[in-house]
Amino acid sequence: MSTYSILVVDDEILTLNNLKKILEREGYEVHLADSGERGLEIIEIYKPQLVLLDLMLPGISGIEVLKQVKEMERETIVIMMTAYEILEKAVEAMKLGAYDYLLKPFKINELKNTIHRALETLSLRIRILEHLESEKGRYYLGKIVAQSKKMKEVVEMAKKVASSEKTTVLIQGESGTGKELFAKAIHYHSPRAEKPIVDINCAAIPENLMESELFGYEAGAFTDAKKRKIGLLERGDEGTVFFDEIGDMSLNLQAKLLRVLEEGTFTRLGGNKQIKVNIRVITATNKDLGKATDEGKFRSDLFYRLNVVPIRIAPLRERKEDILPLALSFIQEFNHQLKRSYKGISQEAAQAMMNYPWPGNAREVKNIIERIMSLYLAEEIILTHLPFEIRNYQKFSKNRIIKEIIPKDSFLTLDQLERKYIEEVLERTNNNKTQTAKILGIHPTSLFRKIKSWN
Numbered sequence: 001m002s003t004y005s006i007l008v009v010d011d012e013i014l015t016l017n018n019l020k021k022i023l024e025r026e027g028y029e030v031h032l033a034d035s036g037e038r039g040l041e042i043i044e045i046y047k048p049q050l051v052l053l054d055l056m057l058p059g060i061s062g063i064e065v066l067k068q069v070k071e072m073e074r075e076t077i078v079i080m081m082t083a084y085e086i087l088e089k090a091v092e093a094m095k096l097g098a099y100d101y102l103l104k105p106f107k108i109n110e111l112k113n114t115i116h117r118a119l120e121t122l123s124l125r126i127r128i129l130e131h132l133e134s135e136k137g138r139y140y141l142g143k144i145v146a147q148s149k150k151m152k153e154v155v156e157m158a159k160k161v162a163s164s165e166k167t168t169v170l171i172q173g174e175s176g177t178g179k180e181l182f183a184k185a186i187h188y189h190s191p192r193a194e195k196p197i198v199d200i201n202c203a204a205i206p207e208n209l210m211e212s213e214l215f216g217y218e219a220g221a222f223t224d225a226k227k228r229k230i231g232l233l234e235r236g237d238e239g240t241v242f243f244d245e246i247g248d249m250s251l252n253l254q255a256k257l258l259r260v261l262e263e264g265t266f267t268r269l270g271g272n273k274q275i276k277v278n279i280r281v282i283t284a285t286n287k288d289l290g291k292a293t294d295e296g297k298f299r300s301d302l303f304y305r306l307n308v309v310p311i312r313i314a315p316l317r318e319r320k321e322d323i324l325p326l327a328l329s330f331i332q333e334f335n336h337q338l339k340r341s342y343k344g345i346s347q348e349a350a351q352a353m354m355n356y357p358w359p360g361n362a363r364e365v366k367n368i369i370e371r372i373m374s375l376y377l378a379e380e381i382i383l384t385h386l387p388f389e390i391r392n393y394q395k396f397s398k399n400r401i402i403k404e405i406i407p408k409d410s411f412l413t414l415d416q417l418e419r420k421y422i423e424e425v426l427e428r429t430n431n432n433k434t435q436t437a438k439i440l441g442i443h444p445t446s447l448f449r450k451i452k453s454w455n
């Protein structure tokens with residue numbers, strides 16, 4: 001990992017210099033600001049990953065700075081520092097998206113641990129996405145490419161569930177089909193759009209960390225728990241909590257989540273106070289949760305609770321009409337981003353793209369378009385721009401089928417080849433001769449004749 005940069009905002013010069021020394025020794029790049037105003041300027045210029053922000057500042061307050069940071073740089077992690085033990089202020093800051101807070105005076109180790117955890121969190125992609133116009137624009141349902149009937153139906157469905165405020169949605173689809181896109185679009189089209197969406201990737205977070213991230217904890221709950229931590233569920237209060245890759249959640253946590261959904265309350269780790277939250281839950285998975293349920297890997301009661309409105313996004317190979325519109329919309333996007341002026345896709349390239357099955361779905365289309373457009377300065381995407389496996393997919397797959405049928409060291413006669421093929425189709429149709437004849441494009445009587453001739 002390259003060096004993280006940290007900005008410290010505090011009006012006490014002594015504190016600034018102290019922290020600079022400590023943090024530089026840890027290998028961070030450090031910027032200092034003695035007021036909120038100056039801090040905001042530095043953030044604008046250097047975009048630090050983390051900000052240590054004093055709550056009590058002479059000019060604009062720490063809370064105000066926090067709000068502005070969250071509006072301009074939603075990825076920036078903010079840790080509040082306060083000399084006053086006013087939990088309310090810190091909790092307010094947490095609700096506004098601060099990651100954590102440090103009570104002054106704090107020990108060097110406490111500082112290091114908090115920063116370390118925060119940066120780890122950053123890499124684990126737990127993000128609180130505050131409402132932002134740009135976010136909202138990015139996840140506008142109208143921008144989702146939907147040419148095929150299947151996709152249009154999904155968009156319609158998403159519009160409907162978005163307006164029903166608390167309905168739980170389960171989005172299923174292969175990797176790269178747009179699950180996250182839909183989850184966020186639903187949130188930003190819902191009456192909760194002005195509230196945060198908390199984005200939790202269940203596959204990326206280790207189980208023990210996940211529990212304390214979700215529920216938070218009280219001081220003393222475990223050895224490292226020096227003080228209370230507000231969990232992600234509380235942060236999502238009145239907003240949406242998006243559990244991505246829910247299929248990877250452990251059975252133990254599934255049970256706990258189910259309780260939250262049923263009762264609307266939970267307790268922080270090590271606490272006994274019932275905390276009430278009003279959250280909308282959206283989940284996504286690329287696993288077959290129904291099957292996982294049958295196999296005992298996913299709790300069936302939770303499955304039914306989550307599956308209130310199921311949204312299934314078909315793989316791209318089952319909605320080929322979307323391939324070129326998707327590609328064109330990505331071309332537009334990257335014309336903008338990469339300062340290119342591509343006008344489209346050549347006939348041949350388009351044909352090859354239509355023939356390819358896109359196992360990585362929309363994301364694969366996007367990646368390939370981006371790669372081509374950053375490599376070549378051209379007017380349109382042409383066949384030779386495409387990666388080998390797409391250009392040669394047809395040839396490739398035809399050869400593959402033949403290679404699988406024909407033994408390496410000998411050849412088959414046409415009759416033998418025909419017999420092998422017919423037997424395969426019979427097997428796949430469970431020996432249904434009418435269906436087999438239909439697939440082979442021959443009359444059932446000629447199929448019967450062939451079968452008879454083998455005996």
Ligand SMILES: Nc1ncnc2c1ncn2[C@@H]1O[C@H](COP(=O)(O)OP(=O)(O)OP(=O)(O)O)[C@@H](O)[C@H]1O
Pocket residue numbers: 143144145146173174175176177178179180181182286326329362363366
């Ligand atoms: N219908 C669509 N219209 C426009 N962009 C799309 C569409 N579907 C997917 N994308 C884009 O493709 C990329 C992948 O989508 P997304 O991250 O939502 O997929 P995912 O299903 O969550 O994948 P994974 O299971 O791998 O996490 C994103 O950049 C998304 O914006």
Ligand SMILES: [Mg+2]
Pocket residue numbers: 179180244
């Ligand atoms: Mg995803």
